[in-house]
Amino acid sequence: MKITQSLVKKDGEYFAPISKKDLKLQIIVENADKSALQYQWYCNGKKVDGDSDTLSIKVSKKGTMTYTCDIYNKATKETKKAAGSWKITGYNAKVSITFKKTKKIKDIFGKELKLSKITVPKKAKKALAVDAKKETIKVKKYCKNVKVTLVTKDGKSIEIAVSTVYPRPKVTKNKGAVKTYVDGRYCIVSFKASNVKGATKVLYEYSKKKDKGFKKSKFKSFYVKEGNVRYFRAIAVYGKQKSPYSKVIKIKG
Structure with missing residues (x-):
């Protein structure tokens, strides 16, 4: 059997904004009788409902969840453990930072990302101070929905929208x-x-x-x-x- 999967390669990480919409994971099997295949999905090692090559999930909180899929071939009596494997990291795409305060990237994603750089539009450089090494964003002036791009050391680009909020009296x-x-x-x-x-x-x-x-x-x-x-x-x-x-x-x- 030749096995591939959607979104990312096996054991790869996919960054998904927190949303009410479904995110689909799919495992694709070639060179096999698909009618003889059975699927068992897992989330962080626990079984989840679903006996098809596709699983719909909702990303409802920040942090990383690991999904895997076992494939059982009824014809050959063979089981392929973790034939598909995804790391899905949820994050808030819209980020609010208090005026003159600093926010850690870890607080947005639930973990450090190992960034190579953080890019800010030219118009917003006076409003935001970023540090890829420390993985921080500081608000110096008021801004609204500024598109900030985080680039990880393995080349992934993640976009967030940063806005200023003032402290609650x-x-x-x-x-x-x-x-x-x-x-x-x-x-x-x-x-x-x-x-x-x-x-x-x-x-x-x-x-x-x-x-x-x-x-x-x-x-x-x-x-x-x-x-x-x-x-x-x-x-x-x-x-x-x-x-x-x-x-x-x-x-x-």
Whole structure:
């Protein structure tokens, strides 16, 4: 029997972006009566369902999974162990890196890749600092969906899209913020935000509900009616860009 396989040569590694779509592995047998062949697939040594020359898999997390396929020939009573073998490494194709922070390639792929180089488009060289030896990418300026190519020492090219994210603000209630009730019905509460270095401004929002109905405010001090519950959150503005929202804080009047 002559045996070949899809995607990569036997024992080869294939880099697949995490996706809900199926990825097909196929083992191709020539010079044999295909009606006499039976297949048994394995993932990391454990049997998986499938008795054909094709296996559909989903790449749902980063890291490497090893798939193999045994072939049994009913006519000759022979079994070819691990006739096909794939290393499938999942990774996030879209990578978010916090402003002025460094991300290791290991954190994207779940392992080191042994890179020969990392290439960045000319327009984005001021925004990203890359180091193939250390296998790191650092964000120096804001960027969005920059196509970065990672080249392994064995010649494989892997493309990722890098975007900047700003740090999530941390909001705390000022000490003694809940003060004496005004007119016996309202209290005053104020907040302060941290982890917002370099932000143009910090905006606060409030709502009666924890997860919806938030309204913007120009202030960082608020009245809360006695017996009522209000929810607060903040967002930091960096020029035309914004950070993720802070965690929601619950205040009961």
